[in-house]
Amino acid sequence: MASLLALLQPMRRIILYSIVLGLLLVLMQYVQYRFLFIRRADSVYTGIVAAVCCAAGIWGGWRWNYARRHTPAPELPLNLPNSAGTNTEAVIARLGLTPREVEVLQYLSKGLSNQEIADAMFVSLNTVKTHISNVFSKLDVQRRTQAIQKVKSLGLLSD
Amino acid sequence: MASLLALLQPMRRIILYSIVLGLLLVLMQYVQYRFLFIRRADSVYTGIVAAVCCAAGIWGGWRWNYARRHTPAPELPLNLPNSAGTNTEAVIARLGLTPREVEVLQYLSKGLSNQEIADAMFVSLNTVKTHISNVFSKLDVQRRTQAIQKVKSLGLLSD
DNA sequence: AAAGACCTCATACTTTCGGGTGATTTTACG
């Protein structure tokens, strides 16, 4: 049984959302049964609806989760040799920048605010702050304007 | 007499600083006379010192004033044709940027903070804010990062 | 199974920015 739980571990959030969605819809059915015109709905019908909605919840939860982590590159072009002659990926590797940090850096160097970056990346403002803070320390700068300068001088990103 | 005052008008600050410096040093002399070992210092000696210090005050005040307004261009290279093919001065004229605003913009695009710009230009933080605010409205941007982007896209400044 | 890298998010706090307004002082020019 422990192995089963371990197997279900990565899907915990999906399952949670599914259950919540299912229960919510069961509640809706109940309310409809109690107060609206479909008075003859029996428990079987309710159960079927609940099952369908639960499935929908699973699908939706999976979709949501998948979209969050498998929507990698924005339309920002980069990678491969860059304008400064150096190899972009080599520079990134040398600085120890993670993919997410590079992504934040791209948006940042385009002049976006933290909130706008958060919206674009489907994460919270705090997460963006964390990424940016890490980027700053890795680039050895204090402000975003300095980060832009650094990025330009390093030939990172598209200019 | 009115014309004399008008003549002295531009030097008001210099005179003010001179007087303050002179009085301060007279006070120092007095204190030294009262409490330290040079008990035989007479009023003539004190007066000479005061006069010398007043002259020093005038010189210092002039220097300070002169340095403020005759230290024009920082080491930032620009002017004339730029990297983007357009004429830099023409762009500046089209945007209606004043010399001081261009100077601020240079420092800003180098990643300096407002306070650092103020220190570099020998003006107060508030003045820098005013300049930057005007620059933003003329560039039609809201943030300094966007201003940098704009400057880059317009081909202004070096780089 | 344990470890480490990454990602995510929160909370609290301080500092910096940016907008708005108003005022005085230089400077340049006709």
Next chain:
DNA sequence: CGTAAAATCACCCGAAAGTATGAGGTCTTT
């Protein structure tokens, strides 16, 4: 000489940015 543009500075206030700390969750590797 007077006016207009530029430059200087101040004060207030809200928003944004940045710092520090802690804490889970996920995934890969050993």
